[in-house]
Amino acid sequence: xxxxxxxxxxxxxxxxxxxxxxxxxxxxxxxxxxxxxxxxxxxxxxxxxxxxxxxxxxxxxxxxxxxxxxxxxxxxxxxxxxxxxxxxxxxxxxxxxxxxxxxxxxxxxxxxxxxxxxxxxxxxxxxxxxxxxxxxxxxxxxxxxxxxxxxxxxxxxxxxxxxxxxxxxxxxxxxxxxxxxxxxxxxxxxxxxxxxxxxxxxxxxxxxxxx
Numbered sequence: 001x002x003x004x005x006x007x008x009x010x011x012x013x014x015x016x017x018x019x020x021x022x023x024x025x026x027x028x029x030x031x032x033x034x035x036x037x038x039x040x041x042x043x044x045x046x047x048x049x050x051x052x053x054x055x056x057x058x059x060x061x062x063x064x065x066x067x068x069x070x071x072x073x074x075x076x077x078x079x080x081x082x083x084x085x086x087x088x089x090x091x092x093x094x095x096x097x098x099x100x101x102x103x104x105x106x107x108x109x110x111x112x113x114x115x116x117x118x119x120x121x122x123x124x125x126x127x128x129x130x131x132x133x134x135x136x137x138x139x140x141x142x143x144x145x146x147x148x149x150x151x152x153x154x155x156x157x158x159x160x161x162x163x164x165x166x167x168x169x170x171x172x173x174x175x176x177x178x179x180x181x182x183x184x185x186x187x188x189x190x191x192x193x194x195x196x197x198x199x200x201x202x203x204x205x206x207x208x209x210x211x
Contacts, residue, residue: 001094004154006070014049014076018152018187019111024052026183027110027140030199031056033179034138038062040105043132045095046112048073053088054081065089067098096124100132107132107139111195113165114143114157122168130174135204139175141165145182145194165198175200 014020036042038060044052047066054077056064064087068074071092078085091098095112107129116122133139144152144159151157160168162180169175181197 002069006072010072014073016188017049018189018191018193019185020049020188021185022051024050024055024110026142026181026195026197027052027108028055030140030179030181030197031106031108034106034140034199034201036106036138041065041103041134042106042108043067043100043104045107045109045129047077047108049076049080050110051077051080052108052110053077054084057081057084057087062087065091065104067091067093067095069094095128096121098128100128102132103134103137104132105134105137107137107141109140110142111144111152113141114159115152115155117156117158126169126172130172130202133202135202137202138178139169139200139202140197141169141200142183142195142197145196148194160196162196162198165196166200169198169200174203176203 041063042056042061044066046068048068048070053064053066066088074090074092078090116125143165144157146159146161148159166177170177177198177200179199183195185193185195
């Protein structure tokens with residue numbers, strides 16, 4: 001899978017992939033809506049060459065981490081940030097096997113989760129999410145919506161309604177959905193793609209009262 005994504009970025013370039021956005025407006029609006037501030041540690045899961053990290057740094061966020069399988073995509077994002085790249089932690093890793101060394105206050109994923117068509121892969125992804133997310137932390141996930149494409153970058157994808165995505169995220173019982181949104185993303189080729197967005201928050205562990 002690593003070689004597949006390296007080939008995609010090599011052949012299309014960072015601004016030629018279908019999910020590219022010069023300004024990730026929906027992501028930023030949802031992050032704002034969750035009350036994240038510059039002190040919130042943010043993890044952009046599968047962020048690749050996305051400019052989200054650059055926008056967060058420009059807003060004063062001082063603890064941003066980007067994890068992606070493709071080293072070339074991360075290198076592109078670093079170059080785009082220039083001197084500000086040192087404000088971001090860049091990690092080349094597979095989210096399905098990566099072991100987070102710490103906790104984060106917000107997990108963001110735009111267009112990774114829908115590539116996980118195997119239940120075992122979804123379970124591995126969600127295990128990583130839970131290992132990375134602090135109690136009370138927030139989640140922002142965007143996927144193809146019902147009616148969206150069945151394949152992307154040569155791979156099959158899953159499509160979700162807000163209720164379907166919410167059900168997957170909350171199955172373990174420690175995440176509570178806080179909202180949802182839709183987006184009509186315009187690809188660099190001019191194609192409109194419908195996206196489903198869901199936000200959630202991790203329920204803090206309950207403390208047992210002394211008897």
